[in-house]
Amino acid sequence: MKISVNWLQDFVKLPPPIENIAERLTMAGLEVKKIEPWQNKKDTLFEIEVTSNRPDWLSHLGVAREISAVENLSMQLPEVDKAANRPMPSGWKINIKEAEGCPYYSGVLIEGVTLSPTPDFIRERLEACGIRSIHLIVDITNYVLLETGQPLHAFDADLVTGQEIQIRKAKPGEKLTAIDGKPLELKPEDLVIADSERAVALAGVMGGKDTEVSSKTRNVFLESAFFHPRWIRQTSRRYALSSESSYRFERRVDPEGVDLGRDRALWLIQKYAKPRFISAVIRAGRKPAEVNNTIHLSETLIEKVLGIPIKSSQISLILTKLGLSVTKDGEKSWNVRIPSFRSDLTRPIDLVEEIARIYGFDKIPETLPERAPLFKPRSGLTKLEEKARHFFAGAGLNETVTFSLISERGLSRDAELKNAVAIINPQNKELCWMRPILLTSLLDVIQHNLHAGIRDCFVFEMAHTYAQGAREKSPAEDRVLAFALFGNWKPKSWLDADRKAAFYDLKGIAEAFLQACGIRNFEFVSRPQSFFQPGIAEELKIGPDTVGVLGEAHARFLSLWDLDANVYFAQISLSQLLAHVNWVPVFADLPRYPAIERDMALTVPDAVKTNLIRTEILKFGDGLIHNVHLFDFFRGGRIPKGYKNLGFRITYLSRERTLVSTDIQKLHTEIADAVARKFQATFQ
């Protein structure tokens, strides 16, 4: 909100420099974001930010009141017209039919107004505050709103049918065209001002076009009322219709300000619009009583919350300056009466805050809590994430952070999105799914980088995936680790040739990571997935648990994302993996005797899965086989079609003695025979 310094000077005399006052207001919680000169320094404007708990600051009078408290200056109130002995208007009456929405309503009939031009000071102040001057009567209502914070509304009395003003719920389907020209179809939850025939204003939000004052207006009905914040807020949000009035009503106006604002407007109208006749004020309802207008405050609470004692004299001075009336109630406690404009103050803690902010937060010392240690071990998930983060960065993958909300692109509602959580009010219509898998997010990263000219992309991310829970239950979230490889895993250099990333790089990273987690009993099991290429998809299993999936992204993704090389993708559930992590590996004694290595080159049909052979070899050996390593894989050339050539290096090792070749010759032959029988293998 913009505040005119000239206007403030009507109520408090501000000692220069103005910057210091702005600074002190900011440090008292009324933030002055900007100070700017207006029209060749004719005026100075404060751009203030008012928090939602302080509607009383949404006016010049309110800001002046805060300045008078902070700076200890005396206040001058604006001039008002309180003429009480005017005649009642003939026939006019107010009928409140919805007392919760409108507890208090007042109106005045003003007849025979002269529409002279708006005085310069009013026009300039309105313009400085960003409000266009329209018409003397409207300008005065706006002026009073900015001055006192009380929204007013002026109807053209001659366009109002009948003489009864009703404040009621809208009838279902009732229509109203607002001043901004917007046709509205109202709901019974809306509060309206109505004449004997129809709604003429959306209460507290906007007037109706039909009864708007204009240059032809001679007779005015001026409204000043208290509308319930919730009613105004709901209507304002329902029609996305916000005004200076609704902004203040939904934050709660000062009940006493209803009369003040009206009487201030009457004074200005009397002076500048020179009406022939102003009738007496007619009223209905009662001003809402404060929830708790006396608060009991004990000094011990102040010290308990702030950490320092504040002197009694200072407490009473601060509260008094703020417009609160303070009376002692015993040795170290007070009864504090809250004025009508401070509806935010309802509890002792609210007063502690008032005292602290005026006393100055900067004067409260810094202390470090001296407490017994409160040791809580790091959660396993936090530790596992940290381990994974360092492992994957060390392995050459870059960590990403991508949006949890994704579009449907590449995914199917019958498969990947089957249990996905949908957002009903997405900010971007496309991004309306809470992702069940990180694949498409990492594809976006690969694509972005490819467009930027970076052809090799190895990335990982740790984030949640989301799934719809069973009926009535909260959606389920899982912490996962996803990683993807695209492009050349080995870059070309002057020393080495390049090599494209392969499924086996992905698998190797997964294996190495599990080993880094101290896990040995894992296995990869072929299992198709809707998002992987047929046959290039595995599940990562630890015992009976499936902890992850890995494979080559389905060809549909490559065409949708316009990628020219395969993407290898894996996703591991960290929450599931956690149960298997071995945080403190137990050292196995180093071998004392030398090992013997023997190679076994064999040719087997293509259909034989290599790992089965490896598993078979490991079954032998009376504990002498230390390791079986595949060092060669070959197809084509002299190998017949339909066959592949495999080279295993078997490491034999005894923990009791030095092996000699005769020890293992027989064993090696037995293994060869067994493999030959089982897999129709032939040897080189």
Place this chain on the structure above:
Amino acid sequence: MRESVHKVQREAESQLASILSAEDLEAFRLYFLGKKGRLAGLMEDLKACPPQEKRDFGREVNELKQFLETSYESKKEASGLNPVQADSLFDDSLPGIAPLAGKIHPITGTITEISSIFERLGFEIVEGPEIETEFHNFTALNIPLDHPSRDSFDTFYTASGHLLRSQTSTVQIRVMQNRKPPLRIIAPGRVYRPDTVDASHSFMFHQIEGLMVDERTTFSDLKGVLNLFLRELFGSQVKTRFRPHFFPFTEPSVEVDIRWGKGWLEILGAGCVDPAVFEAVGYDVKRVQGFAFGLGVERIAMLRHGIQDIRLFYENDLRFLRQF
């Protein structure tokens, strides 16, 4: 010993100490042991020496020779200063072959750094769900449904009637519902608000929430802890100010600014936990008090690394990521 022999010996001793390279060693050899070196000179003197002194002088020159040769050989062995020709084909200026090394994202890196500061102060890292209930995101935090204080918390809703948390404060509610004080926790995580994405806004970003609750934690403790944290993160010279503000879930509430160039920059929000929040989680408001704070991770990472556009964090351009 003759003065001339003695002098050469001393000279050799002093030069030995400063031999650092193969070139130095070779110069030493040439100077003392070379054909026209100092030893050869003494040999010439020996020839011209009177016969009665020849025996002693000869012995001394011989001892010097042994000394020089032994020193030379041991220096050569000890330092590997073999004065052989370098391999002229080896180009040491060829570029190194770097191992593949990835980087940690600046967001998670910043979270780790901030968390570790609080961990050293005895705070525990906790997490909570991102898909939340109305109660945890609003009601328990003293943010009524139809209240303007809710305007700054626009929220995504799911079809099941849940919402995406718009703040990590939800985690303090979850922890307090399940545990008794004393508590010292920090909760980093993703939060969501339907903002239009631009250079300084995103519909998803990260926050870190902190909470300390026991029987006597005061506002001055809040100042002490947060100042300690900010000095650790931004350097011991950083200037801070605590500016009164409003949050529905704390009272008194502050925004903490740090001095940045000529002005002040808001860096976090904090305050003493509002009694209404304690009531919502079933704590006895007369027996507990504490403070809470919340900070935006992106904002801090942007300030510290000089990043102008928040979108860079989520684009994951490798040219960006590799800089951290």
